[in-house]
Amino acid sequence: MTGHAGALTPDTIVDFIGSIFDRRGGEEYLGEPVTMGEHMLQAATIAEQNGQSEEIIVAALLHDIGHFTSEFGTFTMEDTEDRxxxxxxxxxxxxFFPPVVTDCCRYHVAAKRYLCATRTDYFSRLSEASVHSLKLQGGPMTQTEVKAFEKNPNLKAIIAVRYLDEAGKRAGMKTPDFGHFAGMVQRQVDRHISGSARE
Structure with a gap:
């Protein structure tokens, strides 16, 4: 299934992502007590339970899709470094998705560094694996980095998804499957496509 990025369309992307959850969602999530699929489904479920907007729910669901980008032809077996x-x-x-959804994915690692620098209670929320990855990712932001990060127009959504990221690591939590969220995901795709058509 690799190399499909060019072939994907707004009409096929949702089913393709669903197939990734089905086929690869059971993979280990970096030392956490949940699988990759459980983690993303938990984040989305918690967002839905908390009454978050559909764009936040979808962003929470897809924020770690980059762990599966070999599916889209982004990685190759010859890669020798972290992508x-x-x-x-x-x-x-x-x-395929509105900028707010994309930004929540692109900046969810930076958001951890930001929150560790700006909210004294945040570090205590991190799992052992998340503390370890924080060191690899550069540690808490500097004040210069904080000021730059705060200029992002989607900051509030990015921070919301970061908290959902930390929350979605509960062993044994029951969640719906990807199909429950598929309609929301498609609506975000349709919103992006219609917005792009107007520009």
Whole structure:
């Protein structure tokens, strides 16, 4: 199924993402007590339970899609370095989804660094695996980085998805499957396509 990025369309992207959840959602999530699929479905479910907007629910569902970007032909077996899953995921999503959804994916790692620098209680929320990855990702932001990050017009949504990211790591939590969210995902795709057509 690799190399499908060019062939995907607004009419096929949702089913294709659903197939990724079905086929690869059971993969380990970096030392966490949940699989990759469970993690993303939990984040989206918690967003829905909290009455968040559809764009936040969809962003929470797809924020880690970059771990599967080999499905889209973004990675090859010859890769010898980290492709930064947040950037790789955003590269896929920006073709089909509104900027707010893409930004929540692109900046969810930066948001962890931002929150560790600006909210004293945030670090205590991090799992052991998330603390470890924080070190690899550069640690808390500097004040210069904080000021630059705060200029993002989608900052509020990005932060919301970051909190959902941390929340979606509950062993044994029951969630709906991808199909429950598929209609929302398609509406976000349609919104992006209709917006692009007007520009």
């Amino acid at each position: 930064h899953h947040e950037d790789a995921g955003a590269q896929v999503l920006e073709q």
